[in-house]
Amino acid sequence: MGASFGRGGATQPLQDMANADCIVIQGSNMAECHPVGFQWVTEAKKRGATVIHVDPRFTRTSAVADKHIPIRAGSDVVLLGALINYILTNDLWFKEYVVAYTNAATLINENYRDTEDLGGLFSGFDPETGQYDPTTWSYADADGGGIGAPGQEASGQSASDSATGDQYGSGGPPLEHAGVQRDDTLQHPRTVFQIVKRHYARYTPEMVRDVCGISVGDFDYLARTITQNSGRERTTCFAYAVGWTQHTLGAQFIRTATILQLLLGNVGRPGSGIMALRGHASIQGSTDIPTLFNLLPGYLPMPKAGSHDTFAEYVEAVGSKKQKGFWANADAYTVSLLKAWWGDAAREDNDWAYDYLPRLNGPHGTYQTVMSMLDDEVEGYFLLGQNPAVGSAHGRMQRLGMAHLKWLVVRDLNLIESATFWKDSPEIASGELRTEDIETEVFFMPAATHVEKAGSFTQTQRLVQWRHQALAPPGQCQSELDFFFKLGQRIRAKLAGSTDERDRPLLDLTWDYPTDEHGEPLPESVLAEINGCHLTGPDEGTPLSSYNELRADGSTAAGCWIYTGVYAEGVNQAARRAPGGGPSPSQSEWGWAWPADRRMLYNRASADPDGKPWSDRKKYVWWDEQQGRWVGDDVPDFPADRAPGSRPDPALGGPAALAGDDAFIMQPDGKGWLFAPRGLLDGPLPTHYEPQESPVANALYPQQQSPSRVIFPRKDNLSAPSAGDPGADVFPYVFTTYRLTEHHTAGGMSRWLPYLSELQPEMFCEVSPELAAERGLEPYGWATIVSPRAAIEARVLVTERMTPLTIGGHTVHQIGLPYHWGVGGDAVVSGDAANDLLGLTLDPNVQIQESKAGSCDIRPGRRPQGPALLQLIEEYQSRSGATTETDNVRITDPAREIIDPPGEQDDPAKEGWSRW
Ligand SMILES: Nc1nc2c(c(=O)[nH]1)N[C@H]1C(S)=C(S)[C@@H](COP(=O)(O)OP(=O)(O)OC[C@H]3O[C@@H](n4cnc5c(=O)[nH]c(N)nc54)[C@H](O)[C@@H]3O)O[C@H]1N2
Ligand SMILES: Nc1nc2c(c(=O)[nH]1)N[C@H]1C(S)=C(S)[C@@H](COP(=O)(O)OP(=O)(O)OC[C@H]3O[C@@H](n4cnc5c(=O)[nH]c(N)nc54)[C@H](O)[C@@H]3O)O[C@H]1N2
Ligand SMILES: [Mo]
Secondary structure: OHHHHOOOOOOOOHHHHHHOOEEEEEOOOHHHHOHHHHHHHHHHHHOOOEEEEEOOEOOHHHHHOOEEEOOOOOOHHHHHHHHHHHHHHOOOOOHHHHHHHEOOOEEEOOOOOOOOOOOOOOOOEEOOOOEEOHHHHOEEOOOOOEEOOOOOOOOOHHHHHOOHHHHHHOOOOOOOOOOOOEOOOOOOOOEHHHHHHHHOOOOOHHHHHHHHOOOHHHHHHHHHHHHHOOOOOOOEEEEEOHHHHOOOOHHHHHHHHHHHHHHOOOOOOOOOOEEEOOOOOOHHHHHHOOOOOOEEHHHEEOOEOOOOOOHHHHHHHHOOOOOEOHHHHHHHHHHHHHHHHHHHHOOHHHHHHHHHOOOEOOOOOHHHHHHHHHOOOOOEEEEEOOOHHHHOOOHHHHHHHHOOOOEEEEEEOOOOHHHHHHHHOHHHHHOOOOHHHOOOEEEEEEEOOHHHOOEEEEOOOOEEEEEOOOOOOOOOOEOHHHHHHHHHHHHHHHHOOOOOHHHHHHHOOOOOOOEOOOOOEOHHHHHHHHHOEEOOOOOOOOEOOOHHHOOOOOOEEOOOHHHOOOOHHHOOHHHOEOHHHOOOOOOOOEOEEOOOOOOOOOHHHHEOOOOOEOOOOOOOEEEEOOOOEEEEOOOOOOOOOOOOOOOOOHHHOEHHHOOOOOOOOOOOOOOEOOOOOOOOOOOOOOOOOEOOOOOOOOOOOOOOEOOOOEEOOOHHHOOOOOOEOOOHHHOOEEEEEEOOOOOOOOOOOOOOOHHHHHHOOOOEEEEOHHHHHHHOOOOOOEEEEEOOOOEEEEEEEEOOOEOOEEEOOEEEOEEEEEOOOOOOOOOOOOOOOHHHOOOOEEOOOOOOEOOOOEEEEEEEOOOOOOHHHHHHHHHHHHHHOOOOOOOOOOOOOOOOOOEOOOOOOOOHHHHOHHHO
């Protein structure tokens, strides 16, 4: 979303879903996992909207939708790509919108080559590193070359090491300048429009049938419904969650939806957009003010060793002064952050203490860290609100990794499996680990719950809401804020008087939060620091009211630039709770939304290029000729007095360069990106590849998997052979993992509650009656599910909610596995963990694991116990012939011999591009 629109968050408030005429929920079980937000889907339906659920399983969301369309997990790019093709070939795209607000008319570098020309690869691929050099994807420059990115290395390991995609949470990727070449007729073969058209030409309804398992009739219904509900008068909204993100091409699934929505004119308008449904109460908050290894607050990237060595290099790379839009002020955001953290120690003559920031020297994501633990490179580990022994992919690797630590701190509400693995994990049961051999010292520290502390949550729609403390935490339970404040005080006391240079960053920190009568820091003082204040002049000490006030000269401080305004006038705006959000249709008096309290992003696009609403029915923000301002139902997401017809010189740079129709103000060219010349590590356009493990051969190209996915070819991370390779029939079924209404994630908050445990007491698997018959599975009996990494047992739930799919003439069965159970001794209920089945392969953009699609076998009965369990897994491994090479080849051999499952007919569609 960041690369397409300029910001990584959901495009609008959940409440706005009520204004949609059609809602497509794809990649989420919204009714069960986001029930509060789902009230607005229900409201839309009441107003006449059509709701469609595209999901491998029939769920409680499907039950209340107008239509459920079953899909094979991991195939969404084909379905969405075919919708794009349908819109373009049937001339159903929103012409005025597309020409004015997207990069459809922009010309691309003449050296660009598409996957359609190169058999599944884009130009610039380096098979050695698995990385793309995106130079040829660039916009064409007037003098023949391409428009590059300022101060950024084009490719190399470091690009994906730092998961660059995460950085576009609050602004699109930078370009050197916005002096692009355009052909507004869209006829030039190198326009984005023509490239997109060619790229998706083979994504036909028949391809959808053969890859996704969706009938031509169902496709037609979906295509007709969304196009009939788009245009001037009507809008369609998409909603997704982790059914889209947890794939090796997760970012590209979402990109495909952004292209579709831009072509239909469904961004920035009431009832349109894409709802990125965020999981935990403050997951949006935890990327805004990040717990990610590669980000600083407000999506400023963590500096990288070698390329961001100086402050000047960093600022030039993050936001060049020459580009359009608000990211050109990155220097002001960075200096203000450094002033917030290091106060008087951040001075102009030391580059605002820039050198106090650590530098990234490689990927330090959670999975790489676990592998480093296994290599004894990590001594200690803090687990704060996380239960990786159950909740992270490849559970066995997580537990074995922790057993290599010297110390582990777990702060949690309960004695979760990650705190007790040393005595009761599956590895203890199998004899792989012995308690007496584990040297890890585990410190369990009880945590206060969300009702026992005050603070802010930032949810799906970027809305910061304040939570007041309801009761004091019992016993020794402590809030995170209090814990870290005191830990910091203790460390600083220990270091006091040190003359060692390396202690300066800790000693110079501003660490002076006011405290209450119990000595606990006041949460509002942290909010005030995040908001920022003037440091000099007549307003010294007063809170800032907008990020436009931030300066690069040391006169302002702000802990997270996108949050500036949340404490405007010294008032906690996040605590606003006018009933119903107040009279405005945008419910603007409830909480505070970043940026600048805008509820709907890109809302300039709700008006036509002349500034008039596209229709009366969908009016939202428009140009008021008399006042010379943008007005309407929300804070305009545009310079308030920039007239619709403005054509400033793009060379001006920054917000001043934004033209009157540059509706995507965070993008370096002001446009929504159908084609992404920068920002994605795995290609400028989404294209279909199969998941890391798949019983289906890629029908589009010989290239089976995404060539730039992050792979870990290790003996403890074997993959099931994919279709076409020998041994694929050993793991013939697709499994996907998901959530239940009655449990929460790894179970720390639900498996310890008797009420919820009683409602869903046991781990189970969902299988179709056909699969149950094929494998002799008894309803409510036991089944053992085997992957090349593990074997787990589960109760069998035989249900017609699971549909066998016909893919390229073969039947493909999918198995649904909830991931809430884990093996341990303390919870009310325990059971085998779905995550033990999963291996580790990641999306290169955001380093998310592929936990929504894997290959497995299923057989009746319980799994063996003790060492016999390991024997069973080994037996499967050797039968399949899986080695570290399996599925870990970057470029699939086009000439490889496709081995069809015995007894089934040759199917040309399945044999791929080489014989197509
Ligand atoms: N009750 C409850 N609510 C929760 C949570 C919980 O644990 N329990 N967890 C919270 C959290 S942290 C999160 S992130 C959210 C997650 O919210 P959701 O993403 O809605 O939840 P999931 O059940 O993980 O997966 C969503 C759906 O994706 C489908 N799916 C799997 N693979 C594919 C695919 O390739 N394509 C398509 N189209 N669909 C696919 C699954 O069948 C599943 O129905 O829920 C939040 N809400
Ligand atoms: N197979 C598979 N794996 C998945 C997913 C999937 O769909 N399929 N989904 C992934 C997703 S989206 C998510 S979000 C993760 C979740 O995975 P985890 O974060 O590992 O699991 P949780 O159970 O949510 O862990 C949160 C812990 O925080 C504790 N807690 C609650 N409040 C507080 C607090 O205020 N302070 C402290 N210190 N602790 C607190 C809870 O008791 C709980 O044990 O799982 C991921 N893993
Ligand atoms: Mo999540």
